[in-house]
Amino acid sequence: MEQPVLEIVDLQAAYGPSQVLFGVTVRVPKGKVVxxxxxxxxxxxxxxxxxxxxxxxxxxxVRLRGQDVTGRRPSALARLGIGYVPEDRRIFPDLTVKENLAIASRPGPGGRRTWTVEKVLELFPLLGRLMGRKGGLLSGGEQQLLAVARALVGNPEVLLLDEPTEGLAPVMVKAVADVVQALKREGVTMLLAEQNLGFANQVADWGYVLQKGQVLLEGPMEVCARSEEVVRALAV
Structure with missing residues (x-):
């Protein structure tokens, strides 16, 4: 079996005295969306x-290409090939779209530069029309697309997307789904955190269902999407 690009093995995590994760294990194979x-x-x-x-x-x-990278600084992990799009996007509001992309652009591990700004704009034509607009003046959906584009120009080997559809209008949820599917066709390896089961079923190959900081179950995404247990676990 091919070694996963990213492995999270028996992960324990806490905020102060409050433990949140109790042995979470997740594997992300090359070219797949988990x-x-x-x-x-x-x-x-x-x-x-x-x-x-x-x-x-x-x-x-936490293992990247089999290498233990547990506890490394985010900047070091970015250089090693992990791209991260946080839930709150963290774009620079006072910089233009063009400037946000320019400052994030760099080669990936081994000098690999698969994603240039020009190639990213082919995938995000909307951003091409907004290059002179400041990040703080974009809609939530536009900011989400910019956050993904900014992560891509760093040429990551695996892309982490945290709640990419949170708070977006249905039309922008579809736009994000289209982008993730396009990246999947390009062979980009992705791990996404998501509560929207319909969106996840559109884009993901494999699902892990978390409940109270543990993996409740895992399986092919289409099987998870039909599971009553999964639907109950995601119910608000």
Missing amino acids: ALLGRNGAGKTTTMKAAMGILPPRGGQ
Whole structure:
């Protein structure tokens, strides 16, 4: 079996005295889209933050291409090939779309530069029409597209998307789904945290359902989408 690009193994994480993750294991194969599913508070964002080094794990491992990278700084993990799109997007509001992309553009591991600004704009034609607009003046959906585009120009080997459809209008949810599907066709490896089961079923190959900081079940996404247990686990 081919080694996963990203492995999260028996991950433990906490905020102060409050433990949130209790042995989460997730594997992300090359070129696949894997969904972390669960309601708010299930541990999805905490898993993402621990994998990205934003929240130091209390136990377990994070492996990139088989290398133990647990506890490395986010900047080091970005250089090693992990791209991260946080739930709150974190674009620079006072910089234009063009400037947001320019400052994030860099080669990936080994000098690989698959994603240039020009190639990203082919995938995001809307952003091409907004290059002179400041990030703070974009709609929520436009900011989400910019956040994904900005992560791509860093040429990551695996892309983490935290709640990419949160708070978006249905038309922008479709736009984000179209982008994720296009990236999938390009062979981009992705791990996304998502509560929207319909969206996840559109784009993901495999699902992990989190409940109270543990993996409740996992399986092919189309099987997860039909599971009554999964529907109950995601119900608000």
